[in-house]
Amino acid sequence: MGKGRLEAFSDGVLAIIITIMVLELRVPEGVTLEALAPVCPKFFAYAVSFVYVGIYWNNHHHLLHTVKKVDGWVMWGNMHLLFWLSLVPFTTGWIGESHAALWPTIAYGAVLFMAGISWLLLQRAIVHADGNESPLRRAIGEDWKGKLSGVAYAAAIAFAFFDPRIAVVIYVAIAIVWLIPDRRITRALEHE
Numbered sequence: 001m002g003k004g005r006l007e008a009f010s011d012g013v014l015a016i017i018i019t020i021m022v023l024e025l026r027v028p029e030g031v032t033l034e035a036l037a038p039v040c041p042k043f044f045a046y047a048v049s050f051v052y053v054g055i056y057w058n059n060h061h062h063l064l065h066t067v068k069k070v071d072g073w074v075m076w077g078n079m080h081l082l083f084w085l086s087l088v089p090f091t092t093g094w095i096g097e098s099h100a101a102l103w104p105t106i107a108y109g110a111v112l113f114m115a116g117i118s119w120l121l122l123q124r125a126i127v128h129a130d131g132n133e134s135p136l137r138r139a140i141g142e143d144w145k146g147k148l149s150g151v152a153y154a155a156a157i158a159f160a161f162f163d164p165r166i167a168v169v170i171y172v173a174i175a176i177v178w179l180i181p182d183r184r185i186t187r188a189l190e191h192e
Helices: 001-024 034-063 070-085 087-097 102-130 133-140 144-160 164-179 184-192
Strands: none
Touching: 001 070, 001 087, 034 070, 034 087, 034 102, 034 164, 034 184, 070 087, 070 102, 087 102, 087 164, 102 133, 102 144, 102 164, 133 184, 164 184
């Protein structure tokens, strides 16, 4: 299989994920600004999740530019990532509906944590498929940003037991860190 087919399938899944999330937003009951108040937590959860899905889409696009060979491990690694991302609409709806209650906040963080783990596994599968001369291997190095994100997600889940708002702040902070474009892959491909 060529990487174009893998990218097209992934793009379609990510587009559906965003569509499902926006369909969960309901129109306010009234026509006043006060009628928006009950929708605000749901919209905030949607906005954060939209950013996360956008970050994964953007980075996935760059990641696939490094791929030379798609094997079964790469395909299953990609499916593993898409599985966890497909749960984002569920946890987004739950955390938004519950106003960031304990278990929805933990579930949201667990899905983000597992998506991050699956991202690291997908990177490993690509490096394995492409061998020692993998452009991705040169680009990511030790990938401290990815590993530190995993630690931050785990910390956020732990903090949620004390105050779920702390966890939400950490989730938002991680998204902000990843909003800054990662130029490692672009630089590695420029040197080929």
